[in-house]
Each structure stands twice: as structure tokens, then as C-alpha cells.
Amino acid sequence: MASPKEPMREEHIEDMKDVGSFTSGSTNYAAPAGIDAEVAQFFATQVHEPVVIDEETNKRLRRMVDKRVMVVMVVTYFAQTLDKGTLNFASIMGIIQDTHLHGQQYSWLTTCVYLAMQVLPDFMNLLIQRLPVGKYLGFCISAWGLVLAMTAVCKNFTGLVVVRTLLGLLESVCQPAFVFLSTMWYTRAEQGMVIGAFYSMNGFQQCVGGLIGYGISQIQGQSLKNWQILFTLLGCITFAWGLFVLWWLPDSPMRATCWSPEDRLLIAERGGLGAFSNLILVAFGFTTLQTYLLAIAQGTIIMLFLFSAAYLAQAYNQKLLLAFIYTLPNIAGTIVFICVKTNAHTKVGLLLAFYCMQGFGAVAVLNLAVMSNNVAGRTKQVIASSLVFIAWALGNAIGPQVFRANDAPRYIRAFIAHLVMYGLQLAAIVILRVRLMRLNVLKRRAQALEPTKANGELDEENITHTRAFDDLTDKENKDFRYVY
Secondary structure (H helix, E strand, O other), rough: OOOOOOOOOOHHHHOOOOOOOOOOOOOOOOOOHHHHHHHHHHHEEEEEEOOOOOHHHHHHHHHHHHHHHHHHHHHHHHHHHHHHHHHHHHOOOOHHHHOOOOHHHHHHHHHHHHHHOOHHHHHHHHHHHHOOOHHHHHHHHHHHHHHHHHHHHOHHHHHHHHHHHHHHHHHHOOHHHHHHHHHHHOOOHHHHHHHHHHOOHHHHHHHHHHHHHHHHOOOOOOOOOHHHHHHHHHHHHHHHHHHHHHHOOOOOOOOOOOOOHHHHHHHHHHOOOOOOOOHHHHOOOOHHHHHHHHHHHHHHHHHHEEEEEEEOOHOOOHHHHHHHHHHHHHHHHHHHHHHHHOOOOOHHHHHHHHHHHHHHHHHHHHHHHHHHHHHHOOHHHHHHHHHHHHHHHHHHHHHHHHHHHOOOOOOHHHHHHHHHHHHHHHHHHHHHHHHHHHHHHHHHHOOOOOOOOOOOOHHHHHOOOOOOOOOOOOOOOOOOEEEE
């Protein structure tokens, strides 16, 4: 089709004028069901000669994709984490007292969000594949913005449970949609950094949320409570962002009318190849306003963990090894929480231990990168993504329940449960790494290649990826190599 120095052949560009009819010479094109089928059919109609993309062009295409896709994922994930975390800041603005919450009711307001996220993951994945993903995502964002704003009118536990459950149902689109977008628009080598970029918003929302909470808490004498202002403001902003996503995010490389037909072809080729933290800080003896400001430091540390993990994973291609290492600070911090009593003399040390425990987000990023890199075939990806999402939501649903009101302020039993889970996580990381290394050896042996435990694909293997869009699983595709 095109070499690094040659312009793409004009007849191919002419054939791509109709955004819904990416064919080479055919005028009887029926739109297939789903984006993957559309991409596969598009490539099937092209002349089977490799398109070579030089480094300069690749960087230009990556910048174009980042501008349209990465920005949407990062800002949307920030909005999602901020919206879910709003309850965290509202907890010290008086929502617990104003809505007459008692016992475990505050815990259930977090649990119900994640339980709702488990109701329709497979259905959401199906819709993501069948519907225009940009428009579907934009609609869900605007809808959850309206639901978030409605929280301001809730007067009791029942009303809060209803809006929080609706919020969970609508926000459940995010994680499967982002995995789908990452695999559609970015190469395998880039996906770890992409996931790290949007996942880092867990930290950034702490910084921004702390500033917003600090600012709103200064408002006095207004008819609305501070927490009502918080929910109304963020809900309206989220609604407006959803409308922007509807207009800005392309549904696929084939349908991205914002780019030239030539660039759309090149982009398609390139792609084919915590809710109790503030209550814990208050328990240390910090004032409410100090807690808002400490949330900013907490967010900065989370981002340092996330960006360093994403950078090191891309630089050294050792995701599971890094996941093991980044689990260790969490274990150290948890042990300190179990062993050290909370008082005025220990609060600084406990705060540092608390910051060490923010490394869990980096491990989550690395785990998502491992999943997206080692599951092939869209059908299997849907199932794997759903299982990961269900496990994530289930963990977040159970998590608040281990922080029992009668265990405050130290929550010893909750942190013992954390320690057990970290031990299981380390064991799972080791077992998975050994397993993936063994599978690579077997794949190379089956192709009469020298068996090696090398991580991922080797240059000398000269793998062409001609069956990349055949919906073959990683086991069925003999050319697939596992990355760990």
C-alpha cells in the first residue's frame, strides 16, 4: 500500500470518501454488526501488502488519537472518580447528620454503587460492541451527571440509596468502555501507559476534590447545605462533559470524519498491529480543613505511584514483577496501622503509613495492562473484561463493609483483612507470571522455534499478525505471545 516515503495510492483514498463504506472498489457494502467486524471487513477488502509507518508518522498519529481519545478517557475517568468520591468529602460536610444516617448506612451508600455495577456488565459490554461507543459513552456520562445532581435533594437513607444505585448502573460503562477503546486505538506496547494515564485520575481527583471541598466549606449563610452545593455543581459539570463527549469522541477509526481518509487508514493499521480515607484522617486528630488539604497530598502520591508504575512497565516490560514490588508498600503501611495506636504523637507516622497504602492503584493499573495484553479475540476479551469488572466492583462493594462502625477509629479487623488479601495477591502474581512464561515456551516449541521464556514477541520471530482481526483467542492464535 505505502512505504515510509511514498504517498498512499490515490485510488485507495478515493474509495474511502464515504465514511460508512471503507471498501476498495466495492459499492455494495453492508455495514457489519460491531466495530471489530467493521474493521475486519475493511482490512479484508484491502490489497494484502504491508503498510509501513515510519516513526515520525507514528508519533503524529499517536498525538491525533491522544487528542480525541485519551483526553476523553482521562477526563471521564476523573469525573467518575470525583463523582463517586464526592460522598467522601460530603461525609465531613454534614451529610451524615443532615440525612440522619446511622450505623452501617454510610457504608452501604458506597457498597450499593459497586453492587449496581455488577448487575449489567455483560450487557454493557454487548452494547459497547454494538452501539457507536462515543455516543453511548457520552449519553451515560450526561445521565450520571443528572443523577449526581439529584443527590442534593435527598433527605434520608432511602433516597440516597436510590440515586447511588442509579449512579453505579450508569458509571458501569466506564471501565469496559475504556478497555475497549484502549485496544481499538492503541498498540499493545502503549496500552499500559494509556491505562495508567486514566487510572491516575484516582489521585488527581483527591487533589481537585480537596480543593473543591475546601472552597465550598468556606461558603456560609446560604440556603443550601455545603454538601448539596457540592453535588449540584459536580453533577452539572459532568452533564455538560457528556454532551461534549457525544460530539468529540470518534466511534472508530473508520468513522472518524475529523481526520482525512488516509490518516484513518493509517490509524486503523497502527492499532491493528477509597470512601473512608477522610474519616480515617479525621480520626488521626486533623481538623476538617486540614483533612481537605491532606487529600491533595494524598492525590499527588497516588499519581506518583501510578505514573511511575506505568512508565517503568513500558520501559522495562515487566508488569507482573512491578505489580509485586508495588504491593509491598501497601503491606508495610497496613502493618503499621495494625500495630501503632492512634494518638497525637503518632499521627504523622500513621499519615505516612496511610500514604504508603496508596500504591494499590498502581497495582490495579498493572493488572489491567496484563489483562489487556494477554487476552486475544474480542469475544474472550468481553468475557475477561466482564470478569475483571465484576471482581473489581465486588471488592469495592465488600470493602466498606469491613470498616465496621464499632471498630473505629483504628479498624483493626479491616486492616487484617487487607493484609490477607495482599498476601493472596502476591501469590497470584507469582503463579500467573510462571504460567505465562510456560505458555510462551510451549507456543514457540509448537512452531519449531527455540523454546525461550522471553517476555512477549521477539524481533527475530518475524510475526506478521495477519490473523489479528479473526477473533481468535490467545490460545488459538499461534502467533500470539504473552506479555508479563
